[in-house]
Amino acid sequence: MKELRKIKIVVAGPFAAGKTQFINTVSDIKTVATEKKTSATNERSVKDYTTVAMDFGKIKIDDEHELYLFGTPGQSRFDFMWEILGEGALGIIVLVDSTDPKTFHEARRIINFFQSRFPVPIVVGANKQDLPNAWSPDDVKFALDISDDEGIPVIPLSAKNKEDVKKVLLTLLDIIRYSLESS
Amino acid sequence: MALTGDLTTFNFADILQVLAKDKKSGVLLVEWKDMIVAYYVKDGEIVFARPVDKVFRVYTDRNFDQLIKRLRIRKEDIHKTIERFFIPRLDQKEGIFSFTPGFIKYDSDIPVYYPVEELIMRASRNLTEEEVERKISDEMLVFEKSPDADSKLARVKLTEEERKVLSLVNGSRTVADIRKESGLDRLTVDRALYGFLAAGIIRRKRKERVQKPSITLDLLAKIIDKIKQL
Numbered sequence: 361m362k363e364l365r366k367i368k369i370v371v372a373g374p375f376a377a378g379k380t381q382f383i384n385t386v387s388d389i390k391t392v393a394t395e396k397k398t399s400a401t402n403e404r405s406v407k408d409y410t411t412v413a414m415d416f417g418k419i420k421i422d423d424e425h426e427l428y429l430f431g432t433p434g435q436s437r438f439d440f441m442w443e444i445l446g447e448g449a450l451g452i453i454v455l456v457d458s459t460d461p462k463t464f465h466e467a468r469r470i471i472n473f474f475q476s477r478f479p480v481p482i483v484v485g486a487n488k489q490d491l492p493n494a495w496s497p498d499d500v501k502f503a504l505d506i507s508d509d510e511g512i513p514v515i516p517l518s519a520k521n522k523e524d525v526k527k528v529l530l531t532l533l534d535i536i537r538y539s540l541e542s543s
Numbered sequence: 544m545a546l547t548g549d550l551t552t553f554n555f556a557d558i559l560q561v562l563a564k565d566k567k568s569g570v571l572l573v574e575w576k577d578m579i580v581a582y583y584v585k586d587g588e589i590v591f592a593r594p595v596d597k598v599f600r601v602y603t604d605r606n607f608d609q610l611i612k613r614l615r616i617r618k619e620d621i622h623k624t625i626e627r628f629f630i631p632r633l634d635q636k637e638g639i640f641s642f643t644p645g646f647i648k649y650d651s652d653i654p655v656y657y658p659v660e661e662l663i664m665r666a667s668r669n670l671t672e673e674e675v676e677r678k679i680s681d682e683m684l685v686f687e688k689s690p691d692a693d694s695k696l697a698r699v700k701l702t703e704e705e706r707k708v709l710s711l712v713n714g715s716r717t718v719a720d721i722r723k724e725s726g727l728d729r730l731t732v733d734r735a736l737y738g739f740l741a742a743g744i745i746r747r748k749r750k751e752r753v754q755k756p757s758i759t760l761d762l763l764a765k766i767i768d769k770i771k772q773l
């Protein structure tokens with residue numbers, strides 16, 4: 361049986377940014393997750409289970425190719441996994457919880473990490489825009505210190521909404537296409 | 544859309560940065576431990592501050608000129624409210640903030656005694672080691688001066704140490720290089736860089752190296768079609 365070629369996109373972001381939900385929304389399979397009960401008290405108050413190694417979903421493209429969406433663990437104590445997962449990625453999606461400004465600096469740190477190691481296109485997804493106290497995408501962009509010349513669009517979304525998730529993926533793929541066409 | 548958060552995790556340099564970038568107007572309410580203060584923001588600049596006993600009072604005064612007339616404050620004196628209720632609180636870390644854009648109407652020009660860049664630099668001088676680490680998270684980061692650095696610098700009074708740090712930002716030195724070459728202690732350097740970054744005086748140097756995507760255009764087109772059909 362012919363082995364399918366795997367194409368990889370990494371979905372990164374701080375703790376509880378909605379990475380697993382993002383993948384689940386578009387994946388053909390139920391996300392293969394490596395979740396564990398949260399241990400720290402402050403984490404437990406946000407959610408009961410968290411990704412500790414990675415989780416992934418996939419989308420079959422044709423008989424020869426599958427697109428894999430790899431979700432990284434959110435806590436910085438697992439950042440060794442970011443390096444492993446970033447290797448060979450076509451692009452990076454960094455999700456941010458737009459209602460939680462205390463995670464914005466961590467999101468920037470994640471962007472810095474991937475920018476310095478894997479110079480591939482990055483898109484930021486300003487998640488949880490369906491909640492009333494969400495910061496606008498522009499304000500998230502300013503808070504993350506994303507300057508125009510960095511070429512990182514900030515796209516509003518709710519990771520539960522399939523059309524929103526598709527829009528983020530298509531934005532990333534368009535940047536990749538532009539990069540291919542201009543190289 | 545309101546901006547809300549906690550000063551313990553999103554400090555004043557960060558808040559002012561967001562207000563200034565978009566030149567927002569509105570009211571920033573801060574619930575300090577001992578009082579609630581309303582900071583009036585016009586085009587990204589804090590122009591006036593007043594303590595309020597009840598929050599709803601802020602929202603009933605929608606005309607700024609009428610408000611200061613009613614409070615019997617002369618325009619040339621309104622900066623004193625910033626000296627009294629804002630600047631001395633820059634070292635306080637506990638408080639809940641909420642910025643509501645829009646609703647206040649500014650009929651006339653309001654003098655700006657403390658430009659936002661100046662306030663951002665003052666706020667950055669009070670940051671703890673843990674706070675500066677949030678922006679200056681990697682000693683390999685490289686900064687360069689922003690295209691409009693000079694116009695922003697004209698609005699701020701830098702300390703001698705800050706001037707020294709800024710002189711070392713050239714688009715090639717790393718944070719580690721600047722710390723070493725300045726001869727200053729690490730926190731002083733990092734606070735200055737944090738402030739410059741928040742004030743838009745410097746920006747991250749974009750890496751020129753871009754990895755060519757390891758995929759053909761045909762396959763990429765297939766992926767795009769597939770995503771569209773989901």
